[in-house]
Amino acid sequence: MSTLDVKHAQAEEIRVKARFGKSKKSRLHHKENWFAWLFISPMVLGYMLFLFVPIMGAFFMSFTDYSLLHDSSFVGLDNYKIAFSEDPLFWKSVGQTLYFSAGLIPLNLCLALGLALLLNRKIPGIGLFRTAIFTPVVTSIVVWAIAWKYIFATDYGLINELLKLLHIEGPAWLYNFQLAMPVVIIVSVLKNVGLNMVIFLAALQDVPKMYYEAAKIDGASKYKMFTNVTMPMISPSLFLAMILTLIGSLKVFSQIQVMTDGGPGTSTYVLVYYIYQQAFKIFDFGYASAIAFILFFLVLVLTIVQWNLRKRWVHHEE
Amino acid sequence: MKKGATLMMSLLLIIALIAGCSSNKTESGNGENQATAAPDSATKAPDPTKERQKAVSLKFSIWGNDNHKQMYEDMIVQFKEKNPNINVEIMVIPFADYQQKLTIMQASRTAPDIAWLAERMIPQFISTDALLDVSALKSDADYNFADIFPSALDLLIKDGSNYGIPFSTPPSMIYYNKTLFEAKGLATPTELYKQGKWTYDEYLKAAKALTDSSAGIYGTNFVRNGWENWPDALQTLFNAYGAELINKEGTEFTLDSSQGEQALQLYSDMIFKDGVHPKPGDQTTFDSGKIAMQKELFSYMGKAKAVTDFEWDIAPLPAGPNGLGTTLGYAAVTITKDSKYPDEALEFLKFITSPENMAITSQYFVPSRKSVLESDSFLNQGPSAESMKLAVIDQMAAAQTLPSFQDWAKIDSSMKTVLDYLYSKSATVQEVLKKADESITPLLK
Numbered sequence: 110m111s112t113l114d115v116k117h118a119q120a121e122e123i124r125v126k127a128r129f130g131k132s133k134k135s136r137l138h139h140k141e142n143w144f145a146w147l148f149i150s151p152m153v154l155g156y157m158l159f160l161f162v163p164i165m166g167a168f169f170m171s172f173t174d175y176s177l178l179h180d181s182s183f184v185g186l187d188n189y190k191i192a193f194s195e196d197p198l199f200w201k202s203v204g205q206t207l208y209f210s211a212g213l214i215p216l217n218l219c220l221a222l223g224l225a226l227l228l229n230r231k232i233p234g235i236g237l238f239r240t241a242i243f244t245p246v247v248t249s250i251v252v253w254a255i256a257w258k259y260i261f262a263t264d265y266g267l268i269n270e271l272l273k274l275l276h277i278e279g280p281a282w283l284y285n286f287q288l289a290m291p292v293v294i295i296v297s298v299l300k301n302v303g304l305n306m307v308i309f310l311a312a313l314q315d316v317p318k319m320y321y322e323a324a325k326i327d328g329a330s331k332y333k334m335f336t337n338v339t340m341p342m343i344s345p346s347l348f349l350a351m352i353l354t355l356i357g358s359l360k361v362f363s364q365i366q367v368m369t370d371g372g373p374g375t376s377t378y379v380l381v382y383y384i385y386q387q388a389f390k391i392f393d394f395g396y397a398s399a400i401a402f403i404l405f406f407l408v409l410v411l412t413i414v415q416w417n418l419r420k421r422w423v424h425h426e427e
Numbered sequence: 428m429k430k431g432a433t434l435m436m437s438l439l440l441i442i443a444l445i446a447g448c449s450s451n452k453t454e455s456g457n458g459e460n461q462a463t464a465a466p467d468s469a470t471k472a473p474d475p476t477k478e479r480q481k482a483v484s485l486k487f488s489i490w491g492n493d494n495h496k497q498m499y500e501d502m503i504v505q506f507k508e509k510n511p512n513i514n515v516e517i518m519v520i521p522f523a524d525y526q527q528k529l530t531i532m533q534a535s536r537t538a539p540d541i542a543w544l545a546e547r548m549i550p551q552f553i554s555t556d557a558l559l560d561v562s563a564l565k566s567d568a569d570y571n572f573a574d575i576f577p578s579a580l581d582l583l584i585k586d587g588s589n590y591g592i593p594f595s596t597p598p599s600m601i602y603y604n605k606t607l608f609e610a611k612g613l614a615t616p617t618e619l620y621k622q623g624k625w626t627y628d629e630y631l632k633a634a635k636a637l638t639d640s641s642a643g644i645y646g647t648n649f650v651r652n653g654w655e656n657w658p659d660a661l662q663t664l665f666n667a668y669g670a671e672l673i674n675k676e677g678t679e680f681t682l683d684s685s686q687g688e689q690a691l692q693l694y695s696d697m698i699f700k701d702g703v704h705p706k707p708g709d710q711t712t713f714d715s716g717k718i719a720m721q722k723e724l725f726s727y728m729g730k731a732k733a734v735t736d737f738e739w740d741i742a743p744l745p746a747g748p749n750g751l752g753t754t755l756g757y758a759a760v761t762i763t764k765d766s767k768y769p770d771e772a773l774e775f776l777k778f779i780t781s782p783e784n785m786a787i788t789s790q791y792f793v794p795s796r797k798s799v800l801e802s803d804s805f806l807n808q809g810p811s812a813e814s815m816k817l818a819v820i821d822q823m824a825a826a827q828t829l830p831s832f833q834d835w836a837k838i839d840s841s842m843k844t845v846l847d848y849l850y851s852k853s854a855t856v857q858e859v860l861k862k863a864d865e866s867i868t869p870l871l872k
Contacts, residue, residue, distance in 0.1 A: 177534045178555050264709045284707045284851045370655070373847035390527060391837050 171398035178392050188399035199400065201375060202383040203407075205290065209379055210358040212294040217354050218347070220298060221305030228306070229313045239310070243303035250300065254367035257296045258283065261368075286376045289369050293377060297364055301357070305350045312346035313339070348419050352412065359408055380404045480512040483771045486539035487515050488529065490522040494729040495791055499779070502787070506778050513771050515541075522652050526551070526836065533557055533763065540766035541776055544591065546757035547658065549582050550833045558590040559762040559769055561776065565589075570777055571798075579795040582828065583759055591761035592780045595792030597725035598826045599663050599754045600818040601744060606737035607637055607644070607719045616720065616742035620817060627667065627693065630720070630745040634703040637719035645711065646703035647720040649694065651727075654707055657846055658829050658839075659756075663722065663744055664690040666752025666827065673871065677832050680867045683860040686749075691856045695849055707850035713739075724756040725793045725819055728809065740810050741818040753826040758792070793819060834870055841866040 171188055175181035192199045228239050245253060260267045261282040269279030282292050320338045329337065340347075362381040369377040371386060378386070380400065388397035489495060496517055503515045518539055520528050526548045532538040544552060552558050565572045579593040601616055608615045613633055619625040634646025649660045665672060670687035673680055681687075697704040705711050705718075713721035714734050721727075722744070731739060744751045760780060762772045778784060785794045789805045799805055800820070809815035832838060845863045848854035854862065 177530050178551065262708060263706055264711070281707060281851065284847070286848075286851055286853050372844065373851040374844050374853070376847075386840070389531065390840055392530060 167398040167401055170395055171402050173395045174393075175395040175398075176392050177394070181395065184395070188396045189403070191396065192399055192403060198375060198378065199383065202378045202380050205377065206359055206361070206379040208290060209294060209297075209361055210355060212291065213297055213358045213361075214351065214354050216294065217298045217302055217305060218350060221302050221350065222309050222347075224302065224306045225309035225313055229310055239307075242306055245300045246303040248300070250363040251367055253300050254296065254364040257364075258368045261292055261296075283369050284373050286373055289373060289377050293361075293364055293368055296368065297358075297361065300364070301354070305354065308346050308350050309343060312343040316342040348415075352415055355411060355415070356408055359404065359411075380407075482512045482514070483768045484514045484516065485541060485766075485768060485772055485775060486518055487541040487775070488518040488520055488525075488539040489543045490520055490525045490545075491543075491726075491791075492730065498787065498791070502779055502784060506775060509778075510771075510774065513775065515775055523655055533765065536765055538763045538765055540763060540768060540772040542761055542763060543758050544761050546582055546828045547831045547835045547839070549590075549759065549761075550831050551835060552761070553583075553585050553590055554833050557764055559764050559766065559772075560588040561591060561762060561773060562587075562589045563773065564592070564777060567777070569781075571782060571796075574782065574796045574798050576795050576797060579757075582757065582831065583761075591759040592776060593757065593759040593795040594780050594785065594788060595726060595756065595758040596795050596823075596828075597756040597793040598819055598822045599659075599722060599724055599744060599756070600822070601742045602713055602721045602723050602727060602731055602739055603742060604713070604716060604719050604737055605740050606716075608633075609738075611636055613637070615740065616745070617740060617814065617817065620742055625743070626746045631693075631697070631701070631703070634697070634720060635701060638701075638703045640702065642717075643711070644717050644719065645705050647697065647722075648705055648711070648713070648718045649697075649722045650705070651721075651723055654850070655843055657842055659724075659754075660722075661690070661694065662754045662829050663752045664694060664747070666754065667744070667747025667749055668693075668752075669747075669749035672830050673832065673838070673867070678871055680864050680871065683864045687860060688856055690747075691849070691860065695856055698850075699852060726756060726791050729791050741814050743818050743822055751822065751825065753822045755823075755826040755828045757828045793823075837870050838867055841870065 172183060172185060173181045174184050174188075224242055228235060228242075263269060263279070263281040263284065266279070266282070268282070272279040280288060282288050316339060320342070321334060324334045324338050360381055361379055362385065365371065365377050365379060365382050366385065371378045371382050381404070384397045384400050384404070387393045387400065487499070489499070496519060499517055503517075506515065507513065522545075525545070529538060529542060529548070530551070538557075564570050575592065576596075579596050580589065583589055583591045583593065603616050605615060613636055614622075616625055616630075616633070619629055630647070636646070638644060638646040649664070650656070651659050654660075662672075665682065665687065668686045668690035670684055670690050671681045673682075682691075694704075698706060711717050713723065713727075714730055716734075716737050723731075744753055760776050762769060762776060766772045779788070782796060782798055785796050785799045786802065786804060788794070789799050790808050794800050794805065800823075806812040806815045806820075809819065842863060845859055845866060848862060849856065849859045
């Protein structure tokens, strides 16, 4: 890949030189640079002001016992020590975050791939189905979660009303220790499956038809074609979707805050919810910042691991 | 030509950006703009001797409903006639988020100038030195400070300073659907109370008789302001059975007693065993006509008065082994210390808690002023003067405010978490109390 890129860049440079001559190019380059900075300055300034500075602030805060209720003082690594060795709820939140990811990722990817395969054909009205499945992605997560909260309501909720028609008494979905998390996972899958579906759909449409023709001539079955042609060809997209979904799933918050508020008990406490609870409910910002940084490193490590593993199973990468 | 256009565009962008940023400034500096306009309005004002005053904008936060808001808005119109330079804006924050939001607004210096506070919030705000001392009101003869029940002021006094004025001390009571009682031919809570038979046994009997699951009618409901608000749902039961959440010194969790267990068991049985109480998460309200007996505060009166589908009345709470256990809701108006306009804020606080205006607020809030509480006009605020006497006036002496502690946010959060085990039937009442002890006791040290 890299040699190809270098060749590409060299060719481009030769072409530019041929058109403008050396001196003109550098002047233009200089000016373009200036304009580029000017144009991205709102974004960069916004990032520095509203993201980078607060992130650094939170980093320093994680070494203090800053609380809205009393003066703060420097406590060194105490917050991290408490999280790792003294706070069972922190570990529970880590476990539940992983539970959420483990439930969400396979379900999301399988469903997205299945839908993409199903919708990857040219029949009239197919756009309607694609749009329908994609619509939730652009809906506000809070609106989505509130709507599903009503659907899963114990009394007069749509699902329990339907079950009633079958003479089954529906459970209290969101007030049940075992059911609350699976319900949140399903609601989250339905919200975001459209995004991965579109990624897969694009990948499927990029697979050159000739491979299928060749496989057909070799007498490959549909299944063989899928495992030996489709899967390797779309594996970069699968990988991309998996990273995005994993990172997204570690950051899950809104649907939990709206649908269960961490409950029942602490059965849907995930890391971000726990950060919110510590910071904005009991005002312990120092400790909350420490957990936020632990989450940051967790995401970082997982991303690096996954990025390095990709070479092993991504067969085809552009 | 093309260069010029690009330059123009970037220039425009920059101007737009700067204008966008600074528009905030002009808005926050609104007071000054109005100040320049003030001389005009001052000359038009009825009192020409009044000096030119700076226009001031105050924020007033409440958790009340639309009726309360409307009432205050009418009052603000009157207030403006006397103080044309002071503008008051009402901010409604839902009760469940109130303490949290106010604390955070305070930290970011955007807190309202004047705020309602409930009993459970007051210790935190006083201990963090967030409230303004309003003792100056004592010296105002017109205000008649001595008229306010001293016991109602207790929560707001620390080290001789007075941090607010209570305006609502509503006892809890039962609102019952008279139409449903009549349909079943049952004796009403008022009748039973007068015969001295109004106990939890009778209450449960009535609840069972009134429950009609096919019509979605529940005999009773303890939950108000959402399922997370456990103190309002449970404290009267704890009191009636002689159970104490946390000891008076605030050092020990004491609900894991046999009394606490009895009280919580009754509540749990009503929901799960007898099915006379809505299930966790159910939002059925009294005004829908599907709750026969609702435990509520006097402040629910406004909503109840809007009911047209059925007849209703109020009655005291039933008695348990330790009496009625009536709790007192509690709300005070306070001024935040960070207010830029403490004098104007105090003026407004004085206005809305004056004897005249407390008579107006008494349509929703049980007044903390003796003169208003004992007036005939207050007795006429309820369904009948007799019911008001039985359920409100007669209960005031024995009623207790809800427990409040400095670390309430943590205690509240732990208790909520633990009660979910009960609500989801994942643990017995005994186990729930044990869990509560395990999570709350460490907070008290």
